[in-house]
Amino acid sequence: MATPMMQVELAGHTLEYDWWGPPPGKAPTLVMLHEGLGSVGLWRDWPEALSKATGMGVLAYSRAGYGRSSSVPLPRPLDYMTREAVDVLGPLLDALSVQSAVLLGHSDGATIAAIYAGSVSDMRVRGLVLIAPHFFTEPEGLEAIRAAKTAYEDGDLKERLTRHHDHPDVAFYGWHDAWTDPGFADWNVGDAIDHWRIPALVVQGAEDAYGTLAQVREVEERAYSPVEALIVDGAGHAPQQDAPEVVTPAIAAFCGTLMALEDAPSEAQ
Template identity: 45%
Template sequence: MQNPAVGTAASSTGSRFAELPAGASQGPLRIEYRWVNEAAREAPIAVFLHEGLGSIAMWRDWPQALCERLGMRGLVYSRPGYGLSTPRAHEVKWPVDFMTLQARDVLPALLDALDIDASERRRMWLVGHSDGGSIALLYAARHPDALAGAVAIAPHVFVEDVSVESIAQTKQLYESTDLRGKLGRYHADVDSAFYGWNDIWLNPAFRQWSIVDELASIRQPLLAVQGHDDNYGTMAQIDTIAERVSHAQLAKLDACGHSPHRDAPQALNDAIAAFISPQRS
């Protein structure tokens, strides 16, 4: 059930909205987005792709800090079902290939709607976290000439038992603690956001999901980051990326869980800057 009070709490200062036509996987869709360092029109763009329960607001100030460090513009947006974007209808279940649909249809449609042309896309960097990291990998594999490179932070390339177990525990917390209220600060329809993500990850059919075979198509520079203390995935995720993408660089962070931009922001920013800066020189 949509909660208007939660929607008010989720309001994001500076957000704008792009209208995507029917055909963008679910369309028509209303996508919440925000620019970082918008005035730097000549700078390359970093597109931030949030986690499975994320939104513009949940990134907090990390995209700003990273863009300032890199001298880039940032495009931050809430995927359908999250933040203030078009919510998922409660009777709709995300399909097993929902991340592929985001990379294949929704992100390109958003770039079109914002008039980000081919030359800008060739200079564009994707920075994705968790499900967003998987979407970044899928976009890089499917659009190898439409980006400069990608950073995948705690991405999923196949389903591990630890992921499913942690997501099942999160469902228990959502239904028995104040987690729902906390997440409601970031989503206009918090149940839409939560159950869209939770239901598909706990769907038995999703256990066979894998994007490992697609990784070999990635040609542009790629950095994969994982925390040693991540309870949603193991180092096998980024080690598999390295096996399939010979030029990929890995960063394995100590004292870091599933959200390096919150758990170890300095180490993460240092790793990303060391990766991207030489590519731009």
């Protein structure tokens, strides 16, 4: 069992986290929310690259059951993403003294960020970067998730995940079994988009096996706040890994625009 960089006690769990770049109070914070099989370590060197590209502090944490964070009982509840958004994310920002933030999520993490922005009134959160978000189930995505079980049980996926998770079975089956539960077929959190009041950048790989461009259209059709969409040709479910030369500058430009708006004097001044 490896030792995490830093830990915080929250909601009955010990959560690992790490920080790159300036602390709160010195600059806004980019808060990274990992995918369904992700963790702090699986972001690899991207948080540092994002901090350098944006000038922001970057915070990443592993949700309970992932990385070096404490475990959770299985099965996970089918509304686990909503529970993370409502019960954990806000208290985490409080505990780590985040003052101004942009939420950056990938896959499940993007959905959690989207739910938070649509259900929690938090003036600290100034924008969203959603990479491969999902708001409803699609046959293509469910097929890919079922195929992942074969890779986990018969291939090398478990071995690869064990390098990054203290509880790999909890990480994998907590994700897989929720998504493939018959009760999950009708899952839909698109109404969270209706309540956004902050700008969003949505990034989607054109070849994503876990979600189609229908997820992006859902945002474009429902959001009242400004939305930018970046479709990355040739990229799969992790366009930040497949095409960092495209995705990182786009995120830096989006965050730069947000920060310029923050710093601009109001008309009243």
